[in-house]
Amino acid sequence: MALGGFALSAAQGVAGFAESSRQASETNRNSYLQGIFNNIALAQTYNQISNQRVNERNSASDALFNDRLKATQVKATATAAADAAGVGGSQSFQNLLQDYSAQESRIEGNVARNYSITSDQLQSQAEAAYLGTSSRNMGLPRAAQPSPLSLGLRIAGAGMDAAGSFYQMRNASNPYSRTQVVS
Secondary structure (H helix, E strand, O other): OHHHHHHHHHHHHHHHHHHHHHHHHHHHHHHHHHHHHHHHHHHHHHHHHHHHHHHHHHHHHHHHHHHHHHHHHHHHHHHHHHHHHOOOOOHHHHHHHHHHHHHHHHHHHHHHHHHHHHHHHHHHHHHHHHHHHHHHHHOOOOOOOOOHHHHHHHHHHHHHHHHHHHHHHHHHHOHHHOOOOOO
């Protein structure tokens, strides 16, 4: 009877250990896979931000090119008209050309400033995406594998219980094992 109790307790300990180990492995595997999915989503976000940054840079470059082209055309037209009218060298004409140049510089400054602001916003989005993914990955559950030592102690405890039960049963059935006190 005691041996059967020991075997049952040991089997329960091994089964419990195996189940705990399986659950920990499954939790860790699921967390690992979720971390991979989070990192894939981060890479996709980085790719979108990178594409947007390239589009913004191309747009700013096109705007600057078109502005310079337009300014050059306006200056050339004004110079040709002023030369035809005989006022090409006048101070008022020189002031007009300087005004065109100042407008061109303001437009270039606005385009550069807008691109810089947009680029900073995209960088902030990339950093926020990284921090969000890192936070999600760090918050994934991690499970520790059960200790084989605890299994060994559980089995040893079951063995000691079985041995104690065996000795109690043996002593109970042995009439010579009882000590009687004589008064």
